[in-house]
Amino acid sequence: MPLIDIIAGARPNFMKIAPIIRAIEALNDIDTHLKYRLIHTGQHYDQSMSDNFFTQLGIPHPDFNLEVGSGTQAEQTARIMVRYETLLLKSASDLCLVVGDVTSTLACAIAAQKLCIPVAHVEGGIRSGDWSMPEEINRMATDAITNWFFTTSKYANNNLRKMGVQEDRIFFVGNTMIDSLLANIDKLTAPAGWNELRIDAGNYFVITLHRPANVDTLEKFIPLLKNIGTGAREFPVIFPVHPRTAKNLSKVDTLPSNILLMDPLPYLEFNYLVKHAKAVITDSGGITEEATVMGVPCMTLRDSTERPETIEIGTNELVGTDPTCLPQYFERLFANGWKKGSIPPKWDGKAGQRIAEILQRIL
Ligand code: UD1
Numbered sequence: 001m002p003l004i005d006i007i008a009g010a011r012p013n014f015m016k017i018a019p020i021i022r023a024i025e026a027l028n029d030i031d032t033h034l035k036y037r038l039i040h041t042g043q044h045y046d047q048s049m050s051d052n053f054f055t056q057l058g059i060p061h062p063d064f065n066l067e068v069g070s071g072t073q074a075e076q077t078a079r080i081m082v083r084y085e086t087l088l089l090k091s092a093s094d095l096c097l098v099v100g101d102v103t104s105t106l107a108c109a110i111a112a113q114k115l116c117i118p119v120a121h122v123e124g125g126i127r128s129g130d131w132s133m134p135e136e137i138n139r140m141a142t143d144a145i146t147n148w149f150f151t152t153s154k155y156a157n158n159n160l161r162k163m164g165v166q167e168d169r170i171f172f173v174g175n176t177m178i179d180s181l182l183a184n185i186d187k188l189t190a191p192a193g194w195n196e197l198r199i200d201a202g203n204y205f206v207i208t209l210h211r212p213a214n215v216d217t218l219e220k221f222i223p224l225l226k227n228i229g230t231g232a233r234e235f236p237v238i239f240p241v242h243p244r245t246a247k248n249l250s251k252v253d254t255l256p257s258n259i260l261l262m263d264p265l266p267y268l269e270f271n272y273l274v275k276h277a278k279a280v281i282t283d284s285g286g287i288t289e290e291a292t293v294m295g296v297p298c299m300t301l302r303d304s305t306e307r308p309e310t311i312e313i314g315t316n317e318l319v320g321t322d323p324t325c326l327p328q329y330f331e332r333l334f335a336n337g338w339k340k341g342s343i344p345p346k347w348d349g350k351a352g353q354r355i356a357e358i359l360q361r362i363l
Contacts, residue, residue, distance in 0.1 A: 002094040002363035004036040005112070008062075009043035009080070009104025012177075012286045014053035015267065016099040016122060019179035019352030021059060026356070033360045037093065041080045041104040042067040046243065052266040057180060073103065073134050080107035088115050094363060095120055098142060099176070101135040101306075106142045113145040122176060122355065124149035125156030126306040132213065135285075139306070148362065150355050153309045153344060173354040174346030181271065181290050182349035188272035191265055197236075201276040205232050207259075210242035211283040213321055214301055221248055223323035224301065228281055229256020231330030237281075238273055240265045279333055288316040293347060297338040299329050315341035 004024075008017045017038070027033045040062035044050045053059070066083040068076060080103065088111065096112030098105040099122040109119045124143050128136050143149070149165065151157050152175040160170050207228055215221050228237060240262045241249060249261070265273070271290060274280055279297035280287060285307055291298035292314025299319045310316035315338070319325050332338060 001032065001035050004034060004095045004097055004359065004363070005088075005093040005108075005117075006036050006038050007041065007084075007096065007098045007104060007108045008038070008059075009041035009068075010100075010102040011044050011049050011053065012284075013099050013102060013104065014050070014057060014059060015180035015286075016176045018057040018059050019176045019183065020097070020099075020122070020355050021352075022183075023352040023356035024359070026353070027360060034356070034363065037063040039063065039084070039087070039108070040065045041084070041108070042069060043076060043080070043102060043104045045069060046264075048264040048266070049243065056267045057184070076103050077107045080104055081111045084108050084111040085115070088112065088117065093117060095359070097122065097359075099123055101126075101138045101142070103134065103138060106138040109142045109145055118147040119145060120148040120150065120359070121146040122150040123152055123156075125151050125160040125170070126153070127155075127159050128302075128304040128306040130302075130304045133211070136306070148358075150351075150358070152347075152351075153307070155308055171354070171358050172346065173358070174348060174351035175289060175344075176351045176355070177286055177289055178293050178347040179349050179352045180267075181293055184268060184271070185275075185294075187268055188275055189268045190272055191262065191269040197260070199236055199238075202278055204235055204277060205237040205279055205281060206273050206277045207237055207239045207281045208242070208287060209239075209283050209301065210245050211302065212244075214283050215245045215248050218248065218251060220321070220323070222252060224321075224326075225252065225259060226256060227323040227326040229259050231326050232258055233330075233334070234258070235278060236260055238262060238277075240270060240273075279338070288314070289347075291315055292341060293343055295341060297333055299326070309344040313342055313344045315339065 006017055024034050042065050068079040096117050097120045098109050113119050121142055130136050149170045150173045157170055209215050237259045239259055275294045280291050281299045283301045288298050288310040292310045298316040303320050319329050
């Protein structure tokens, strides 16, 4: 029976693997078809960045944790490659399934493919064209050595065709991150202490910021925070702070008074806040997808996106990273001029099931 390694390393991986594991287990309930090992690289290790997601999303305990921890891009990539290769040399698998675009995605794909273990990439083919982001390098390099692509959009399919990938290696399955959202939408819960804050639904903003381009220099970070605080007028802005961002935030003397800081939130609590927000302001890619599906206006503080469908079909707008661009978007929102948006094709909660059925067929 074929053995699949399912790789997860960082926060945005966990909601993408959960539905795939669930779908494989559902197939196996009927008859055992596919065996898998869950491998956590340990890229994210804090309870708030990892364990909370396993618990809330019902992901089984990993079979292996490579415990690589933090480091520079090269250090982290190298540690993951060495530790995953060691595992594969002791006990090989028949397929390495990677998701998304984090360092763990690329590192495990390289280690596996060099041992002639085929690679499947969930969310393959998306491109922002921005080589200054490590994620874009991870996407390009992973896709160059991927055998089977599970894609989220027609843009991804077209990018892969332009690379010369044959049609029979591309499977347009939808979006596993959205599978997780739809599976949990009725379970979303307010964060602890939310009621005491007395903030009404629709009367607050949520921000998430962690891209080096936005948070690593105070020259950029402080004006962004100031313009967000001003743009939001009298409304509170809830800011769950990523560990990378926390380091620089501690050097900011005065925050706009309507910005309320929180620790990183678990999945159900974070998406509760997004669902009921007036708008989300973010530099994350995944959150633009979730906001699109929940119909919540989304302002993206980046100059490019690998997810153009969230803009063309969804509720997302690409604001850019220049803080002076923000006011016009807040004006539009307060004038009730934000687009309504709809849901991209195949973002229907069934991507994991499609992936499991295809894996069963091709392995
Ligand atoms: C990574 C991903 C990014 C994703 C983000 C979500 C890459 C290249 N980037 O960025 O695509 O959007 O995760 O969170 O893979 N840290 C902790 N605790 C943790 C993990 C990290 O304190 O559990 C701190 C460390 O100081 C670390 C820093 O955060 O140096 C950055 O972590 P890292 O995994 O390198 O990248 P992210 O910025 O989290």
